[in-house]
Amino acid sequence: MDNRETSRLAANLDAVVEQIAARLPGEQARAVSAFAARFFAQVDPEDLEALSVSDLYGAVLSQWHFIARRTAGNVVRVFNPRLDEHGWESAHTVIEIVGDDMPFLVDSVTxxxxxxxxTLHLIIHPVLHVVRDAGGQLLRLAEKGDDETHSESVMHLEVDRRTDPADLKALREGLEHVLADVRAAVTDWPRMRERLQEVIADIDAIPATVDAEERAEARAFLEWLAADNFVLLGCRDYDLVSSADGNELRIVSGSGLGLLRGDGEDGQSRSFAALPPQLKAQAHVPGVLTITKSNTRSTVHRPAYLDFLGVKTYDADGRVRGERRVIGLLASTAYGTTPAQIPLLRRKVVAVIERAGLPPGGHAAKTLQTIIERYPRDELFQIG
Structure with a gap:
């Protein structure tokens, strides 16, 4: 931001404050002026070039009224401001959001x-420290560190204009769904961390009839994931049961966390139910860990297909009795780490090099090593 841009933004904000002072009573004017300063504090002046002072004033006042009362969760408003109804106008559809500040909000909304x-044309996203009464009414803005404050994320977004009420409704409901997913994932994150540690510990209870190296490598891999190499988004436990229709993976009631909260529509794993009988039968085959990609894209953090981890559980007689499932996304660190240092992948690297039978240290061996290093991590995990 150069000096001219800074000066232009300051002049516009001064003009907005003048309008606030002229149109609102004293105490309210002071509160809205303080809000305006925080609202625009991190905005690039170029993003506001197309907006008149009147529209900036209207946007500030609209957002101020919008955040005035909030009880719980996220509140979303999607509308097309009109001069005759809202006192300001925009060439875009406007989205206003207020809720508890937490990770993944901007990425997930975008x-x-x-x-x-x-297309997203403008985003203004201040994090405010607020004091509210028991009914959710905004009492005052405060500074960070005030014992009475609560951090809230305030968003003003402008997107391509939509006029069909059905489109506006779909946009609002889509955003509400995504924000609920973010809240579930963030709120349950500590418990999901604990669940992952339980899953790791459960590997020690897997019967000795399962290959010891497979068990050790699976445990090492899950420990590696737990060391901030995986974005945990959901956990759920399942029991493997027989029914008139064959094998079923039944949800263990109350075990769902994050994006897997709840017991589903019919209490069973839909992905497992969709498998052909011969693949369902494989659920009884002893093993430790299944890694695959879900056919569902994440609604949280980034729009990649979810990574699916399933760890088999066993009964006292050493028979497979179910699965502990974890879903999420590999962290960026996973894509920057050499496969030779990642449990499970390191075994695949050794196996490929040994199978190639190339002289160690030779040009061909080094070329193969480079190919493996550059091979897409997601696909490398899927290779058997």
Whole structure:
């Protein structure tokens, strides 16, 4: 931001404050002026060039009224401001959001906007420290560190204009769904961390009839994931049961966390139910860990297909009795780490090099090593 841009933004904000002082009573004017300063604090002046002072004033006042009362969760408003109704106007559809500040909000909201085929033209995203009464009414803005404050994320977004009420409704509902997913994943994150540690410990209870190296490598891999190499988004436990229709993976009631909260529509794993009988039968085959890609894209953090981990559980007689499932996304560190240092992948690297039978240290061996290093991590995990 150069000096001219800074000066232009300051002049516009001064003009907005003047309008606030002229149109609002004293105490309210002071509160809205303080909000305006925080609202625009991190905005690039170029993003506001197309907006008149009147529209900036309207946007600030609209957002101020919008955040005035909030009880729980995220509140979303999607509308097309009109001069006669709202006192300001925009060439875009406007989205206003207020909720508890937490990770993944901006990424996830932007993902949903893109998923609906819309272009994001403006985002203003201050994090405010607020004091509210028991009914959720905003009492005052405060500074960070005030014992009474609560951090809230405030978003003002402008996207391609949509006028069909059905489109506006779909956008609002899509954003509400995504924000609920973010809240579930973030709120349950500590418990999911604990669940992953339980899953790791359970590997020690897998019967000795299962290959010891396979057990050790699976444990090492899960420990590697737990060391901040995996974004945990959901966990759930399942029991493997026989029914008139064959094998079923039944959800263990109350075990769902994050994106896998709840017991599903019919209490069973839909992905498992869709498998042909011969593949369902493989669920009884002893083993430790299954790694695959879900056919569902994440609604949280980034729009990649979810990584699916399933660890088999056993009964006292050494028979497979179910599965402990974890879903999420490999962290960026996973894509920057050499496969030779990642449990499970390191075994595959050794196996490929040994099978190639190339002289160690030779040009061909080094070329193969480079190919493996550059091979897409997601696909490398899927290779048997």
């Amino acid at each position: 993902m949903e906007i893109n998923r609906q085929g819309l």
